[in-house]
Amino acid sequence: MPEHIRALVVILFVAGVVFFLARNPATDLIPEGDFKRRRNLWFALTLVAFFAHSYWIYTAVAAVILLTARRRERNPMALFFMLLFVIPPASVEVPGFGVVNYLIELNHQRILALCVLLPAALVLSKQGDTLRFGRLLADKLLAASLLLMALLYLRETTVTDTLRQGVYLYIDVFLPYYVASRGVRDISEFKDVMLAFVIAAFVLSLLAVAEYVRHWLLYNALLDALGVQWSMKGYLSRGGALRASVTTGQAIALGYVITVAIGLFLFVQGFVRNRMQRYLGALLLAAGLFAPLSRGPWVGAVVLIVVYIAMGRRALSRLALLGLAGLLSIPLLSIMPGGEKVLDLLPFIGNVDHENITYRERLLDNSWIVIQRYPLFGSFDFRNTPEMQSMIQGEGIIDIVNTYINLALRIGLVGLALFVGFFACVVLGIRKTLRTFTDRDDPYRELGRVLLATLLGILVTIFTVSSITVIPVIYWSVGGLGIAYIQMVRRLGQADVTQPANVSLQPR
Template identity: 65%
Template sequence: MPEHFRALVVILVLAGVVFFMARRPASDLIPAHDFSRRRNLWFVLTILAFVSHSFWIYVAVTTILLTIARKREHNPVALFFILAFLVPPAQARIPGFGLMNYFFDLNYVRLLSLCVLLPAFFSLRRQADTQGFGRTWPDKFLAAYLVLTSLLLLRETTVTDTLRQTLYQFTDVFLPYYVASRALKNLSDFKDALLGFVLAAMVMALIGFFEFARGWLLYSALIGAMGMQWEMSSYLSRGGLLRASVTTGQAIALGLVISTAIGFYLYLQEGVRSKMQRRLGALLLAGGLFAPLSRGPWIGAAAMLLVYIATGQKVVKRIMLLAFAGILALPVLTVVPGGQKVLDLLPFVGNVEVENITYRQRLIDNSILVIQRNPLLGTFDYRKAPEMQAMIQGEGIIDIVNTYIGVALSYGLIGLAVFVAFFAAVLLGIRKTMRSFPDKDDEARRLGRALFATLVGILVTIFTVSSITIIPVVYWSVAGLGVAYVRMARNLKHTSPAVAASAHLQLR
């Protein structure tokens, strides 16, 4: 049996276990028929990917299926989230048929954006209660960032390619942000959307732990079976252990997805009645976070948990308990079987691949020197600078493992300022809004705490990784959720007292 068929059997079994175990707790949060419909679509699209043996056949049939599914779907964000990580985002070029070299690069996530988010964009624009784009500070900063980066592309490439790159900005940045920020209007919508992300991440967590335990990347053979090539799909190890990547192509990208799901789970778990199921869900996500052996997401998840605790009740007590548990775990790991391996992998404590930390420090130092030469708008040929050439690794590449540094090198301090200002505006909006709910046990406040902490965790993590594969889609979407949360609370305050009281009861 070909490898990709054997992998398909394993994937279907593992995903079946997750969806079976999640069915009952999911029914505490969303209608059962929504869960069943999206689960079934997940299985159909997964099987189709492995049996199509052609990316273009997969694109054609998936477009039809997504068009049908979209018409039955009331929450496009939930549908997008549960399907976003289903297939590796390897790219294929749509040929120009003699009119041009090629039209544009298409991958699975971009296809999903065009089939699910683009129709939602047009639908939302026609709705009278949809806020126009550009009315909020995050909107303004995002528009400025997109315009700036698109114009600066003209320094490097042709007008045709600039238009192509602008299309990618629209599908990969604007649509995830816009639909996430406009489509969710009450707590039920948020539960629906966040659960879609968490379910997808739980499936990835179990598959990732299998990859880690068995030393087998289940999706690696799929790329070749679909007639594609992808430099991201490769085996990486750390400390003699395979680093899981599932469909993301990179272990650190998988870690960021799982850590984001943990942030969402902090809010969703309160709606699950069974304590045992809540603990099993948390354990599954924790195992999924460990499987990639990526220290950046571990640090981001730790920052996220600290922020979530710090914005809740009994802050000092809970932080002290968390610190005590961490301190107690260190000596325990030295005596339990396999514990020393875990210690060796920990950031700032272990001794495995410490040169990666040194590399990141050198990258910051050398990049500052390069940025100083073109401080305002950066340059696209920064890799030719002597300081960057000194960063070439054994693979012959210069790995810009820092999203902020990458933005500053390409678009200068102006681009970096707008990029940071966008996320700062979202965070300030969430923080101000959640503080308007004085009851710290209020469900709307807990949602704000989870979104705030999750975005902080993401912003910490991308300090250790460039914006590769699905990482940008995650942080632009989560930022959109933050904007939607602010608008939801604002609309609630502007309703009449009777309507507001009724809506608040629904929130609780």
């Protein structure tokens, strides 16, 4: 039996278990028909991918399926999140048929955006009650950032390629942000979107555990069967164990996805009636966060949870309890079988791959020298500077494992300021909105609390990784959800949201 078919058997079994267990708690939040339809689409796209034996056949069939499904979908952003991680986002070039070398690079993420988000964006733009893009400060900062990036491409490539890069910015950045910020308008739609991401992360988590236990990257053989070359399908290990990546391409990207899912789960779980199902979901995400063995997302998840607790009731006592539990776990792990291995993996404590921390420290120092040389708009050939050349690793690459540093090097402090300014605008906007609530148990306040904690967890995590594979589409989407939340509360009005809402966070 071919390896990709053996992998498919494992994937279908694992996903089947997750969807079976998720069905009842999911229907506490959304109609059962929506859950079944999206689940069936997940299985359909997976089967098409594994049996297509050609990326172009997969693309054609997937496009037909998605365009057909879109007509029945009431929440495009939920469908986008549910299917975002079906296969790895490896890219292929669409031929230029003799006019240009190639038109664009296409991957699963872009197919999904073009078939689901683009039609949704067109519909939203024609609706009279949709807030026009550019009216908000966050819109202006995002637009300025995209324009700056597009213009700076001209200094390093041709006009044709600059146009191509502009298309990528529209598909990868604008569409997720616009549909999330304009298409999600009430709390039931937020539940739908966040649940879709969490369920998709449940599948990733259990698949990650399978990869970790079996020391087998399940989706590598699929890319070979589709005839796609991808540099991000190599095996990585830490402490002698495989670092799972599933469909995200990199272990740290998987850890980032699970960190975001943990944040969104904090809101979703409040609507699930069965306490055991809530505990099982939390345990599954914890296992999914561990399996990639990526320390940056672990730090991001801790920050996320601390911020979430700090904005809730009895914050000081709960934070003290959390800190005490963390301190007590260290001596406990030291005496448990296998505990020493876990301690060695922990950031700031363990000794495994300590050179990675040293590398990041050197990257900060050397990058700052280059940034000072090209402060405003960066440099397209920053990798050729002596400081960056000294960072070449054994694989012959310079790994800029920091999104902020990468932006400052490529588009300068001006571009970095626009990027940081966008997220600061969203975070401060949510924080200001939260102050309008008098009831700490109000579900609208709980939603804002979760979004704020999740965004801060994201902003910490991307300090440890560059914006690769699915990482940017998620932070632009969550940023869009933050804007949607602010606008939703403004529409409702302070007088309405401070009254008891018609939505309960208690299990029914």
